Amino acid sequence: MDVRQVTCAREMRSGARGEIRLGDSTRMDLSQYWDRVSCVYLDPPYLTGDQFILRQRIGFEGWSGEKRTVDLPAYSDRWPDRDAYLTMLRGMVGQAVKLLTDEGALFVHVDTRVDAHVRLMLDEMLGERNFVNQLVWSYQSGGRAKNHYSRKHDIIFFYRKSPALRFDITRVPLPRGENRQNHMKRTFDENGRPCRTIRSGGKTYVYYDDDPVYPGDVWNDLSHLQQKDPQRTGYDTQKPLTLLNRVLLPVSEPDSLVADLCAGSGTTGLAAAQAGRRFLMADQSKTAVMVMRRRLLHAKVRFDLEAATSEEPAKADIRVYPGLGFDDVCLAGFEPPTPWPEGVTGMDGVEQWSVGQLRDGVLHVMADAFRSRTTPELQDVLQVPMNTPDLAALIVDILGNRYCFSLNGGGEGA
Numbered sequence: 001m002d003v004r005q006v007t008c009a010r011e012m013r014s015g016a017r018g019e020i021r022l023g024d025s026t027r028m029d030l031s032q033y034w035d036r037v038s039c040v041y042l043d044p045p046y047l048t049g050d051q052f053i054l055r056q057r058i059g060f061e062g063w064s065g066e067k068r069t070v071d072l073p074a075y076s077d078r079w080p081d082r083d084a085y086l087t088m089l090r091g092m093v094g095q096a097v098k099l100l101t102d103e104g105a106l107f108v109h110v111d112t113r114v115d116a117h118v119r120l121m122l123d124e125m126l127g128e129r130n131f132v133n134q135l136v137w138s139y140q141s142g143g144r145a146k147n148h149y150s151r152k153h154d155i156i157f158f159y160r161k162s163p164a165l166r167f168d169i170t171r172v173p174l175p176r177g178e179n180r181q182n183h184m185k186r187t188f189d190e191n192g193r194p195c196r197t198i199r200s201g202g203k204t205y206v207y208y209d210d211d212p213v214y215p216g217d218v219w220n221d222l223s224h225l226q227q228k229d230p231q232r233t234g235y236d237t238q239k240p241l242t243l244l245n246r247v248l249l250p251v252s253e254p255d256s257l258v259a260d261l262c263a264g265s266g267t268t269g270l271a272a273a274q275a276g277r278r279f280l281m282a283d284q285s286k287t288a289v290m291v292m293r294r295r296l297l298h299a300k301v302r303f304d305l306e307a308a309t310s311e312e313p314a315k316a317d318i319r320v321y322p323g324l325g326f327d328d329v330c331l332a333g334f335e336p337p338t339p340w341p342e343g344v345t346g347m348d349g350v351e352q353w354s355v356g357q358l359r360d361g362v363l364h365v366m367a368d369a370f371r372s373r374t375t376p377e378l379q380d381v382l383q384v385p386m387n388t389p390d391l392a393a394l395i396v397d398i399l400g401n402r403y404c405f406s407l408n409g410g411g412e413g414a
């Protein structure tokens with residue numbers, strides 16, 4: 001069997017709902033999306049001075065429990081100074097503004113380290129009159145300070161691209177809490193509909209129990225992900241899906257495009273897809289791209305992905321066995337050129353793999369395998385239609401490195 005390492009710049013799936021791109025989103029050519037995006041959410045680094053990690057589960061033991069994990073670099077939030085940080089953010093916001101339609105909305109998520117500087121930058125770039133809200137996401141998680149009040153909130157700046165903003169808050173109704181009604185008189189209106197009344201300034205205000213209520217600009221009802229939350233990917237700074245739903249639902253329609261240029265573990269893309277929106281997600285960390293790829297595959301969300309494969313020589317033992325009407329492609333072994341962390345060998349270092357047809361550097365994916373908590377064992381056989389021409393396999397390892405192999409000739413040599 002002729003297994004030859006080749007290059008592949010892109011993977012595509014029929015019926016894709018969005019795209020993932022690996023790279024620096026301040027420099028990426030996104031012109032194909034200009035003026036097409038309803039909502040851009042940016043959750044950039046916050047100038048913390050930290051190096052963030054991915055706690056990666058390894059092999060069957062790692063995925064079936066949590067007994068085997070390694071900490072891998074995810075992204076660095078270290079900057080020479082604040083100006084360097086703000087230059088990066090300015091590049092990102094500049095891209096976001098080009099992406100948005102006139103009706104679109106921009107959300108920039110930061111914390112108290114940089115909020116003042118970012119607010120001024122956004123006022124300058126989008127215009128003060130386009131400021132809509134300073135949203136406060138307040139939470140309880142994390143330690144408690146003794147020498148000052150604990151810092152327990154993030155800031156999300158909400159700007160519109162123009163006065164044509166489309167915003168529908170009725171898409172994010174809240175359950176009516178008991179607390180806010182306690183001081184009101186409980187009664188029924190003339191039609192027997194339960195309501196609460198309160199007199200203030202000589203007027204009587206009536207609130208119906210079955211009327212929806214909508215969020216204000218302080219969000220203290222959305223908790224951070226707990227340690228055991230099944231959403232958790234191990235990617236530091238991952239945000240909860242509930243937060244992204246509240247951000248994107250009022251400002252996007254079914255099938256409209258939602259973009260995240262610092263996508264991390266892929267929360268925005270997943271929230272968008274689950275709400276019937278399309279998505280564009282970019283991140284410069286290959287670890288992030290590996291995590292979001294797995295996350296979308298697990299959720300059965302179809303996507304395209306642009307990221308070059310490694311040209312460093314790797315060894316793959318891949319065999320194709322004819323079946324009845326299909327061929328079995330079997331991944332029997334893999335050795336990377338870049339060593340994995342100590343103790344990780346063999347198939348434990350393989351995170352995901354896919355097979356499909358490789359044409360002009362694009363892998364048209366036919367089948368995918370990945371590990372998850374429900375399927376901790378990596379499926380080592382994938383099926384493709386019999387005698388598929390230009391058959392190729394793509395391997396993604398735990399470091400987020402990608403390797404492509406042509407299985408029956410074809411493709412450019414690596």
Ligand SMILES: C[S@@+](CC[C@H](N)C(=O)[O-])C[C@H]1O[C@@H](n2cnc3c(N)ncnc32)[C@H](O)[C@@H]1O
Binds near residue numbers: 238
């Ligand atoms: C706070 S995390 C985002 C977390 C994400 N919201 C989630 O739910 O997982 C910031 C991300 O920005 C990415 N990033 C930083 N600078 C970037 C750049 N210039 N281009 C693309 N991504 C960048 C980092 O790699 C990191 O994944």
